[in-house]
Amino acid sequence: MTEAARVAGPTDVPYWAALYAATRVLTASDPPPDLGRLVTRLGAPALLVAAGRGPEARFGRVYARRSNGRARLWAVPDAGHTQALRVHPRAYAARVGGFFDRVLRPGPRRVKVAAGTFAVETARGRS
16 A cells, blocks of 8 residues: 555545556656655654645654654645745744754754855854
8 A cells, every 4th residue: 555545535545546657657667665654764853844734734744653753844834845945934944954953963053044045053153
């Protein structure tokens, strides 16, 4: 059973079945890996950014639950798929920059947002 069939509602299954079949026919490749299974094997912290509504919101919640505490979910209710940066550039910079700062650098940290980009400042200086 595919990931989509496990997470999607009953009315969504035909869509996902057609999508996977079309992918296989048009690209001569297998469907993408089952992320619902991959997140159970995360070896490092992860930040999941997802649309806050529809199937993507459901998938995001499932992935976060299955990550055994390794993934945090930021569901962005008013942004579509991959649109969080465009809709909320400052919040995106703060969340993503803050996540990397927490997991990659020990000690006191601060995220500074400037002109749509982000710079991370720590006790060791700017990077």
